[in-house]
Amino acid sequence: MELLQTPNLKILGLIVAVAAITVVAAYLHLTKKRKGCLDPENFKDFKLVKRTQLSHNVAKFRFALPTPTSVLGLPIGQHISCRGKDSVGEEVIKPYTPTTLDSDVGYFELVIKMYLQGRMSHHFREIRVGDYLSVKGPKGRFKYQANQVKAFGMLAGGSGITPMFQVARAILENPKDKTKVHLIYANVTFEDILLKxxxxxxxxNYPDRFKVYYVLNQPPEVWNGGIGFVSKEMIQTHCPAPAPDIQILRCGPPPMNKAMAAHLDALGYTQEMQFQF
Incomplete structure (x- = not known):
């Protein structure tokens, strides 16, 4: 009887060993950090595969990465430099923050507001599916690690929402990150609100961790958000109070950034508690 069982035990042991090796290999494959596609020194071309018009002057552009499992490799809160041609054919380079994360494999997306006189706006108005965009990066001073602060206050204006959205998504979609996010987002009209x-x-989806307060300079007749410009009182009401474990991020047009810096200083937020994209 023992002679009959010995080969079976050997086969069973071999199956278990192979299964264990397979599981370990799969785990290592899933958990290893993928190498990003960006080059900080040289521009690389990425193909536009989808363009979605969101309003008369805003569109979402999806660019393919080299393979379906490739990642862009952009650290949270940093941006890329995009190169194009303006209306007279001269080269122009401008920074943009993708709205996607490295959890979105195989592609990255940009939400772009195209201004009538904008030099890079011309390039994005003209680009079509199948064309290529030259990109270099990552760029930026902001570095984020999960739970580095208790809460973020975010002050965004217009297209300044894109780095805020990227950071907020990364925080909220990480089950180990307990950071809370309080966003004040200012625009001129309701139609100007990006990524609403x-x-x-x-x-x-995250009612206990993410709050957004919209502010419009020209609101519609029925409106329950803020009206006018972002004020000190709005910041006091909708952002975390000054403390060593909070940080206020701001990104918007230069006049707004200057006004927000003055408000924050007056409210007692130290320079260490503030960051401007």
Missing amino acids: EELDGLAN
Whole structure:
């Protein structure tokens, strides 16, 4: 009887060993950090595979990475430099923050507001599916690690929402990150609000960790958000109070950034508690 069982035990042992090796290999494959596609020194070309018009002057552009499992390799809160041609054919380079993360494999997306006189705006108005965009990066001073602060206050204006959205998504989609996010987002009209559906989705999915307060200079007749410009009182009401374990991020047009810096200083936020993209 023992002679009959010995080969079976050997086969069973071999199957278990192979299964264990397979599981370990799969784990290592899933957990190893993928190498990003960006080059900080040289521009690389990425193909536009989808363009979605969101409003009369805003569009979402999806660019393919080399393979379906490639990642861009952009650290949270940093940006890329995009190169294009303006209306007279001269080269122009401008920074943009993708709205996607490295958890979005195989592609990256940019939400771009195209201004009538904008030099890079011309390039994005003209680019079509199948064309290529030259990109270099990563760039930026902001470095983020999970739970580095208790809470973020975010002051965004117009297209300055893109780095805020990227940081907020990274925080909220990480189950180990307990950081809370309080966003004040200012625009001229309701139609100017970028990523509103996505921001409202975050507020609905993470009600205890993400709050958004919209401010409009020219609101519609029925409006329950802020009116005018972002004030000290709005910051006091909707952002975390000054403390060593909080940070206020700001990104918007230069006049707004200057005004927000003055408000924050007056409210007692130290320079260490502030960061401007």
